[in-house]
Amino acid sequence: MYEFHGWFRLSQTTEESDTGQLDAIIDELNELVAGLGFPTNVSAEVTVLNGEYYLFLHGVANRRRDEAVRMRQVLQFVARRLPGSYxxxxEKDEDMPVPPGPNAFRAHVIARGEIIERLACRCRSRVASRRRFRGFSAWSGTHHRSSLHTQGPP
Incomplete structure (x- = not known):
């Protein structure tokens, strides 16, 4: 399984979101996304929230294919043409080589016109042992005074 999920606030500069050309660049971005011909298992959408442009990218496939290359083209466009974006x-891939390894996440961060790839946590859920939350019962949500206070009242 291969999947990616992300969001980006689109801006021309770090000081101002629109220096007069934002609408034209957004049109270019929409043309790029349409021209890439993403399959139905990918959603690439530019939308306006509270007067600001946002790009949302989501994709799920049985295995890594052209979606990854096309997604990367969109990120490179945003970093190059909209350097104030963040x-x-x-990205998660069952077959991703080490690092980060199978089923781990890679984060693509866009800030100030750069794309930085980082290894992300494995994001696996773990059942915490009761010892970790000493004095707190995970089952009842109550605190046990005897284990929280080792001395008498202040």
Whole structure:
């Protein structure tokens, strides 16, 4: 399984989101996304929230294919043409080589016109042992005074 999920706030500069050309660049981005011909298992959408442009990218496939290359083209466009943009995209691939390894996440961070790849946590859920939360019962949500206070009242 291969998947990616991300969001980016789109801006021309770090000081101002629009220096007069933002709408034209957004049109270019929409043309790029349409021209890449993403399959139905990928959603690439530019939307306006509270007067600001955002890009949302999501994809799920049985295995890594052209979606990864096309997604990378979109990220490179955003970093190059909209250097004030910021956001992140998580990518997970069962067959990803080490590092980060199978089923781990890679984060693609865009900030100030750069794309930085980082290894992300494995994000596996773990059942915490009761010893970790000493004095707290995970089952009832109550604190046990005897284990929280080793001395008498202040």
């Amino acid at each position: 956001g992140l995209l998580y």
